[in-house]
Amino acid sequence: MMQLNETHDVNLRSWVSAANEADCDFxxxxxxxxxxxxxxxxxxxxxxxAIGDQVVDMARVAEQNLLTGKxxxxxxxCAEPTLNRFMSMGQEYAxxxxxxxxxxxxxxxxxxxxxxxxxxxxxxxxxxxxxxxxTDFYTSIHHATSVGKLFRPDNPLLPNYKWVPIGYHGRSSSxxxxxxEFRRPKGQTKAPDAAEPSxxxxxxxxxxxxxxxxIGKGNAMGDAIELDQADExxxxxxxxxDWSARDIQAWEYQPLGPFLAKNFASTVSPWIVTLEALAPxxxxxxxxxxxxxxxxxxxxxxxxxxxxxxIELEVLIETPKMKAEGTPAQSVSLSxxxxxxxxxxxxxxxxxxxxxxxxxxxFFGSGTQSGPEHKEAGSLLELSxxxxxxxxxxxxxxxxFLEDGDTIIMKGWCVKEGAARIGFGHVASTVLPAx
Amino acid sequence: MMQLNETHDVNLRSWVSAANEADCDFxxxxxxxxxxxxxxxxxxxxxxxAIGDQVVDMARVAEQNLLTGKxxxxxxxCAEPTLNRFMSMGQEYAxxxxxxxxxxxxxxxxxxxxxxxxxxxxxxxxxxxxxxxxTDFYTSIHHATSVGKLFRPDNPLLPNYKWVPIGYHGRSSSxxxxxxEFRRPKGQTKAPDAAEPSxxxxxxxxxxxxxxxxIGKGNAMGDAIELDQADExxxxxxxxxDWSARDIQAWEYQPLGPFLAKNFASTVSPWIVTLEALAPxxxxxxxxxxxxxxxxxxxxxxxxxxxxxxIELEVLIETPKMKAEGTPAQSVSLSxxxxxxxxxxxxxxxxxxxxxxxxxxxFFGSGTQSGPEHKEAGSLLELSxxxxxxxxxxxxxxxxFLEDGDTIIMKGWCVKEGAARIGFGHVASTVLPAx
Numbered sequence: 001m002m003q004l005n006e007t008h009d010v011n012l013r014s015w016v017s018a019a020n021e022a023d024c025d026f027x028x029x030x031x032x033x034x035x036x037x038x039x040x041x042x043x044x045x046x047x048x049x050a051i052g053d054q055v056v057d058m059a060r061v062a063e064q065n066l067l068t069g070k071x072x073x074x075x076x077x078c079a080e081p082t083l084n085r086f087m088s089m090g091q092e093y094a095x096x097x098x099x100x101x102x103x104x105x106x107x108x109x110x111x112x113x114x115x116x117x118x119x120x121x122x123x124x125x126x127x128x129x130x131x132x133x134x135t136d137f138y139t140s141i142h143h144a145t146s147v148g149k150l151f152r153p154d155n156p157l158l159p160n161y162k163w164v165p166i167g168y169h170g171r172s173s174s175x176x177x178x179x180x181e182f183r184r185p186k187g188q189t190k191a192p193d194a195a196e197p198s199x200x201x202x203x204x205x206x207x208x209x210x211x212x213x214x215i216g217k218g219n220a221m222g223d224a225i226e227l228d229q230a231d232e233x234x235x236x237x238x239x240x241x242d243w244s245a246r247d248i249q250a251w252e253y254q255p256l257g258p259f260l261a262k263n264f265a266s267t268v269s270p271w272i273v274t275l276e277a278l279a280p281x282x283x284x285x286x287x288x289x290x291x292x293x294x295x296x297x298x299x300x301x302x303x304x305x306x307x308x309x310x311i312e313l314e315v316l317i318e319t320p321k322m323k324a325e326g327t328p329a330q331s332v333s334l335s336x337x338x339x340x341x342x343x344x345x346x347x348x349x350x351x352x353x354x355x356x357x358x359x360x361x362x363f364f365g366s367g368t369q370s371g372p373e374h375k376e377a378g379s380l381l382e383l384s385x386x387x388x389x390x391x392x393x394x395x396x397x398x399x400x401f402l403e404d405g406d407t408i409i410m411k412g413w414c415v416k417e418g419a420a421r422i423g424f425g426h427v428a429s430t431v432l433p434a435x
Numbered sequence: 436m437m438q439l440n441e442t443h444d445v446n447l448r449s450w451v452s453a454a455n456e457a458d459c460d461f462x463x464x465x466x467x468x469x470x471x472x473x474x475x476x477x478x479x480x481x482x483x484x485a486i487g488d489q490v491v492d493m494a495r496v497a498e499q500n501l502l503t504g505k506x507x508x509x510x511x512x513c514a515e516p517t518l519n520r521f522m523s524m525g526q527e528y529a530x531x532x533x534x535x536x537x538x539x540x541x542x543x544x545x546x547x548x549x550x551x552x553x554x555x556x557x558x559x560x561x562x563x564x565x566x567x568x569x570t571d572f573y574t575s576i577h578h579a580t581s582v583g584k585l586f587r588p589d590n591p592l593l594p595n596y597k598w599v600p601i602g603y604h605g606r607s608s609s610x611x612x613x614x615x616e617f618r619r620p621k622g623q624t625k626a627p628d629a630a631e632p633s634x635x636x637x638x639x640x641x642x643x644x645x646x647x648x649x650i651g652k653g654n655a656m657g658d659a660i661e662l663d664q665a666d667e668x669x670x671x672x673x674x675x676x677d678w679s680a681r682d683i684q685a686w687e688y689q690p691l692g693p694f695l696a697k698n699f700a701s702t703v704s705p706w707i708v709t710l711e712a713l714a715p716x717x718x719x720x721x722x723x724x725x726x727x728x729x730x731x732x733x734x735x736x737x738x739x740x741x742x743x744x745x746i747e748l749e750v751l752i753e754t755p756k757m758k759a760e761g762t763p764a765q766s767v768s769l770s771x772x773x774x775x776x777x778x779x780x781x782x783x784x785x786x787x788x789x790x791x792x793x794x795x796x797x798f799f800g801s802g803t804q805s806g807p808e809h810k811e812a813g814s815l816l817e818l819s820x821x822x823x824x825x826x827x828x829x830x831x832x833x834x835x836f837l838e839d840g841d842t843i844i845m846k847g848w849c850v851k852e853g854a855a856r857i858g859f860g861h862v863a864s865t866v867l868p869a870x
Binding site: 132133135136138148151152158160163164166167168169170171172173174176182183185186187188190196197199202221222223224245248251252253254255256257258259260263264265292295296297350351353354355356357358359362432435 | 567568570571573583586587593595598599601602603604605606607608609611617618620621622623625631632634637656657658659680683686687688689690691692693694695698699700727730731732785786788789790791792793794797867870
């Protein structure tokens with residue numbers, strides 16, 4: 001389990017002054033990674049590190065030979081157009097680079113990185129990695145229960161839920177980075193009272209508020225990753241919107257799971273917050289006494305003590321009317337990743353217990369992170385009680401599901417006394433009318 | 436729809452004499468693609484084309500500038516260590532290269548390719564493409580019905596089956612090429628009469644006999660591929676063994692589908708038979724009159740006339756005892772891809788109707804291709820009636836499910852009067868004991 005070290009010191013300040021603002025997502029204690037280039041340019045994409053309102057251009061850092069040893073190797077990997085090779089190097093390299101950047105960006109350092117900075121508002125992002133395989137989990141018991149009630153009123157939470165970290169494979173080709181716009185999907189749907197299905201644009205388009213998890217170092221096929229080794233294989237977290245077509249899903253999902261209801265688009269935030277940056281926000285993982293104890297491969301003292309993460313999550317909606325009137329996006333839900341019934345380490349241990357091999361850059365969705373309260377639900381399906389009770393926005397507009405032109409914005413951050421704020425930035429994406 | 440042309444002429448013969456044998460899988464009318472190198476060498480993998488008992492080394496063809504125009508461009512792409520770029524070029528390039536190779540390998544040609552040949556028994560194979568996304572379909576109604584009976588006795592064939600070409604996403608990282616050996620997976624299982632699940636090696640390990648389908652040219656996100664355009668996006672077919680852990684599957688698969696029961700290993704045959712080579716074996720696609728007519732996006736005259744493929748499929752088992760005694764592998768099942776309830780074109784049209792984007796090298800499994808007769812079942816689950824009735828092999832051994840050391844071999848071929856035999860070679864892989 002990752003220890004706190006000097007890079008987490010709440011008193012550290014950066015010579016990049018915006019990094020020292022109280023509400024900044026990217027203080028010197030964070031240092032998340034993305035892949036970027038100057039907006040509208042045809043430059044090669046390369047890795048960058050966020051500091052305040054600036055991006056450290058890792059290609060430029062690598063070029064200038066500002067670092068040595070493991071840090072130089074890590075920086076060279078970060079200079080590539082995807083972070084897969086950097087991710088493959090494991091925690092040791094990511095940690096060495098983090099320390100070097102922390103030292104170089106601190107108040108009092110020599111500002112050798114100054115000519116490597118590009119203002120964040122002048123960049124655009126790409127996917128930070130080639131995602132080989134994407135797996136979506138289902139780790140919020142609150143989401144599983146309330147969605148289960150809608151799909152299977154008599155049988156909401158299936159008997160395997162408290163034993164198995166339920167997951168299924170998703171589509172990587174349609175994962176895009178924040179800013180993604182996508183067409184409302186068309187497909188087959190069947191009204192409960194209809195004799196036959198019909199075809200047309202999805203009428204129950206929804207978002208899902210998830211954490212995204214990037215795998216770092218992989219494992220060989222046949223070799224399970226043990227629970228207490230899982231951290232060694234997790235590169236970091238981002239925000240993730242797993243767009244969902246509820247009416248398509250209801251008709252297609254049995255017996256083999258969601259397919260076209262999910263694979264038309266999914267959106268990640270550009271910045272990946274490393275596991276090390278999140279160390280101060282680890283939290284105890286607990287179960288109700290009445291819940292079954294996990295099987296041995298999903299159980300350890302370290303996972304009990306600090307397997308969870310205390311990450312605040314928020315969903316905002318910006319409707320075409322709000323855009324036209326210039327009113328800000330409105331929050332519709334607040335939740336927290338600590339409510340997850342299964343930890344990230346348990347996801348990794350479960351996914352590999354059968355010998356399945358992970359590759360650097362592989363991606364997990366956590367599943368929709370609904371909290372225990374109704375208002376903490378991570379999807380409109382839940383907030384609107386299956387489309388029966390529209391939510392009313394401050395400007396009087398109502399939504400049961402998403403309309404064309406709606407933009408969904410998700411934010412995430414960690415705050416507590418005695419630690420620096422660690423922010424995720426945001427992921428925003430917009431529904432276009434069906435083709 | 437692909438027309439027959441001179442490359443299909445049954446009377447064509449090659450100066451590679453083994454290609455002219457009646458039972459040869461790789462006559463001059465076939466010309467399938469693989470990625471290979473000399474066995475045991477550290478040569479770079481590159482594309483190759485099968486002819487008789489030889490492999491045409493496409494890197495050598497490209498080097499020697501033996502082709503011109505589109506054929507030269509295609510050959511250069513084939514010389515790469517994966518065929519993704521060649522696949523992305525589309526039918527026009529694959530077809531031009533096929534014609535050029537057909538002409539160069541014919542009896543009477545100048546044998547300029549002679550120094551590009553490597554005996555097939557001296558090569559080893561790699562995956563022919565980087566598979567970005569792998570989707571497994573479920574297109575055999577015979578399989579769906581008999582497996583449905585075992586998992587849901589009261590509800591075998593779900594109401595969506597005859598409307599929706601059911602599919603789900605699979606794991607690409609654990610797909611290997613023929614020769615793959617893998618550890619028996621471990622996982623959670625729950626006996627029907629047990630109060631709680633238990634953990635251990637899979638006790639109901641099974642194969643699934645499938646066709647594999649490689650996507651050629653992709654589509655942009657948001658743009659559906661129309662049924663009658665689907666052929667333009669299909670590169671070719673191979674044999675595919677979708678290994679399955681039935682006991683793990685039964686406990687985990689609800690509500691989101693199979694996961695660890697499938698993602699520990701899947702095996703493809705090395706050779707990809709192109710859609711053009713299969714043109715003589717297209718077959719009419721029919722439905723029972725009592726079945727619902729397909730929705731318009733899944734219906735066309737061309738698909739009715741020739742959407743199916745007449746491909747014989749066979750499963751053989753080679754047990755450790757057979758290996759020790761030197762007796763040949765024994766056939767346990769014969770089936771045919773023409774029984775598929777949905778065509779490959781319908782799979783493509785359905786997968787993209789919501790705007791989902793395909794990339795060159797993406798892969799579909801057809802789903803287990805069980806025929807209408809019990810003996811044509813494509814899995815042991817079906818042949819043994821859910822493990823209740825072991826099958827007896829000629830040497831007296833019995834199997835309900837697979838044992839450690841068992842090798843499963845799948846073969847595929849097309850034969851008919853007036854056309855050349857088109858073979859797929861085989862896919863073989865072996866179960867190792869659990870870790």
